[in-house]
Amino acid sequence: MSAFQLENVTLRFGSLAAVDSVSLSIEPGEQVAFIGPSGSGKTTLIRLLNTMRRQDEGSLSVFGENVIEFSDRRLRELRSLVATIPQHLGLVPNLTCLQNVILGKGGSRGTIRSIRDLIFPAHDDQLAVHEILDRVGIEEKLFERISNLSGGQQQRVAIARALFQEPKALLADEPVSSVDPARARDTVKLLTELSKERGFTLGVSLHHLELAREFFPRLVGMRNGKVVFDGAPESLSEEDLEALYELSDEEMMEDA
Numbered sequence: 001m002s003a004f005q006l007e008n009v010t011l012r013f014g015s016l017a018a019v020d021s022v023s024l025s026i027e028p029g030e031q032v033a034f035i036g037p038s039g040s041g042k043t044t045l046i047r048l049l050n051t052m053r054r055q056d057e058g059s060l061s062v063f064g065e066n067v068i069e070f071s072d073r074r075l076r077e078l079r080s081l082v083a084t085i086p087q088h089l090g091l092v093p094n095l096t097c098l099q100n101v102i103l104g105k106g107g108s109r110g111t112i113r114s115i116r117d118l119i120f121p122a123h124d125d126q127l128a129v130h131e132i133l134d135r136v137g138i139e140e141k142l143f144e145r146i147s148n149l150s151g152g153q154q155q156r157v158a159i160a161r162a163l164f165q166e167p168k169a170l171l172a173d174e175p176v177s178s179v180d181p182a183r184a185r186d187t188v189k190l191l192t193e194l195s196k197e198r199g200f201t202l203g204v205s206l207h208h209l210e211l212a213r214e215f216f217p218r219l220v221g222m223r224n225g226k227v228v229f230d231g232a233p234e235s236l237s238e239e240d241l242e243a244l245y246e247l248s249d250e251e252m253m254e255d256a
């Protein structure tokens with residue numbers, strides 16, 4: 001059973017196919033980087049994979065289940081199985097790291113329980129969060145408010161929040177867009193190490209091609225909603241790169 005299986009999946013915004021007839025399988029435990037220029041459909045693909053969006057055409061299964069057949073309840077369960085780190089992290093600035101991480105399980109625990117967990121975190125949760133913050137290197141920030149942390153530290157809290165869900169898959173959309181190159185490298189390295197350690201499937205969209213090549217055994221390259229490359233970084237040729245990133249005549253005209 002694949003973690004994600006797409007067959008001819010299309011999602012349109014008006015007349016634009018943001019994801020255009022994509023067929024793709026991602027196996028449990030695989031680590032995949034989604035690359036490609038701005039507007040190529042990476043974020044839209046991630047939203048299909050985490051079921052925040054439904055496809056217009058084609059079929060998509062997540063861990064063996066066809067998403068079209070999901071009930072709302074099953075969707076909620078699935079969303080805790082597939083953790084997502086959005087580009088802007090989605091942390092609550094006035095709450096502490098502990099509270100933000102605990103909120104990660106909110107979806108699967110129900111409203112009343114999550115409010116109680118937030119105000120009176122259970123001892124077990126506190127220990128678990130402490131252990132996770134330790135693993136991501138910011139254990140001393142347990143009771144610190146998010147607004148007092150640097151961008152790189154906030155990324156680590158967002159990773160911790162996803163880990164706390166004990167997901168079977170973790171999707172991260174441009175997780176390193178707002179930090180310096182050294183910290184970006186550390187974060188990508190951490191994500192791939194965690195995926196190996198804990199066995200979850202990892203899908204990350206990345207503008208940093210070099211980081212994608214260094215840390216991911218599989219790259220999926222998108223252009224205009226289509227997958228135009230799918231393979232190991234060693235097999236990404238100059239022609240592939242041109243097909244992915246080179247400006248078309250039309251785009252050059254727009255720039256002129």
Ligand SMILES: Nc1ncnc2c1ncn2[C@@H]1O[C@H](COP(=O)(O)OP(=O)(O)OP(=O)(O)O)[C@@H](O)[C@H]1O
Pocket residue numbers: 013016017018036037038039040041042043044045
């Ligand atoms: N909610 C929306 N409504 C209308 N069009 C959208 C919407 N979301 C995305 N699009 C369009 O779909 C296409 C793909 O967008 P998407 O955000 O998936 O690209 P991306 O590869 O993530 O780009 P970037 O690298 O800039 O984040 C773009 O042309 C975009 O303008």
Ligand SMILES: [Mg+2]
Pocket residue numbers: 042043044173174205
């Ligand atoms: Mg995007």
